[in-house]
Amino acid sequence: MRIIKNIGQYFGEIFHAIKSLLTGMKITGYYFFHPKEIVTQQYPENRDTLKMFDRFRGEVVLIHDSNNEHRCTGCSACELACPNGTIEIINKKEIDPETGKSTKAIDQFVYHLSMCTFCNLCIIACPTDAIKMAQTFEHSVFDRSKLTKVLNNPGSKLMPGIRE
Amino acid sequence: MSTEQTVLGNETQEYFINMGPQHPSTHGVLRLLLTLDGEIIRKVEPHMGYIHRSIEKMCEKDSYQQIVHLTDRMDYLSCHINNEAVCLTVEMGLQLEIPERVKVIRTIISELTRLASHQLWWGVMGMDLGAITGFLYGFRDRELITDIFEETCGARLTMNYNVPGGLMFDIHPNFQKRTKEFLAYFKKKLPEYEELLTGNVIFEERTKGIGYISKEDVISYGVTGPSGRGSGFACDIRKLHPYSAYDRVEFKEILYNEGDSYARYMVRMDEMKESMHIIDQLIDNIPEGDYKAKTKAVIKLPAGEYYQRVETARGELGVYIISDNKKSPYRVKFRSPGFSNLSALDTMAKGCKIADLVAMMSTLDLVIPDIDR
């Protein structure tokens, strides 16, 4: 009697095991026959249509308008806000042509992409909204020195009326 | 030390083996020094520090705004909750009144973070036990949450969305729509998780009764979070010391008393449902208002000591700040959940087999940068 009971239990367990495996297989089988539900992105192929979200933080850029003018006064607030020394503001003295007084202006806005943690603190620190996050993300290069960038375009100027 | 040195007249000898620091199932650079007798584990000695970045020390030179983004890099799967913990501590020190809107948004995003973390954990748990399918399913659903984060916070993993006093910017106009879509979607998908893994005979055999730890041991090791609640230890900070908007939502604290790997697994599975329930209650009731309270550009905490606890996806995170009224803290200490949870591994693993150790570590849900900091 006991043996029969054990045998029953034995087959019961096997049956239960197979059933549980089939339950799982049912799901994988469902997706196998419904390829429409696959959510994977075909990344390198869809490069042209791929659009990142507006707020995505790819890298810091200095905004220039069509006259090659930017809004950075060289106040260094972003440099101070940055937790890891990613930004270096190098200023120069400039003689204002109208008043003849010497003022501070940026010479080089140096940005070390390799050190940036994309924390956005520099952007919210800037009093004149001169910098923003770009949505680029393909940053890999063969030479590390290429990751140190000067963000102000050559010959660019401060937009009039920003300093006030 | 061991009881069965002689089996059937054959001398057996204990030996040592290093699991990690580069072992896929340790989920990071953790080295476990195992003392083995054949396949039986006699002792587990964790060796840490391979990813130590001295975050606590770095905090001593950073401003309070800058500290927040460092905590992204501790438990990166609960980064929003870590950020929130630091912000809550600073806000406590400043005695700042936080807008209701901020509290609700923080709570929603925290719960989304918890969901994403548990989804990833579920997938990885399956993978550790040999079911790669689960891994892909978990990541598929987590992707939708990271999309929500990317749209609102600007990053998928290290979001740094909290600032002392509130949020970095307001939620994206699509946030509510997307979150509701996700909830509707995931409520249909969660039963799939159960069918794929929970009832699976191989999975049950490898987790039920394995890695047992008693409630007393859990308390004495300070194991918190789902791992502690799997042994019946009621330790949910959201219930015990409600912060943000947890005082106005209704949810159950999930408790299982078995104390084995399977119980810890079930706690997380049920927590996902509770998280969705919390978001359901809040998502349509985000109060209008500012997304940030006014703070000075340079924050100086009044001299004193501040401590705030939050519930991350892994357990209790404590932030302890000593301030001497300067713009950086005098000392910061993080009580990270992973560190205490890891300490219980030796007790759990004694007498089990190596393959069971993998399952145990999975159900402890260790994140190594959280342990090392």
Ligand code: SF4
């Ligand atoms: S995003 Fe953060 S790390 Fe990067 S430059 Fe700005 S402040 Fe520095």
Ligand code: SF4
């Ligand atoms: S980018 Fe903004 S914060 Fe930085 S130096 Fe220029 S004006 Fe100042």
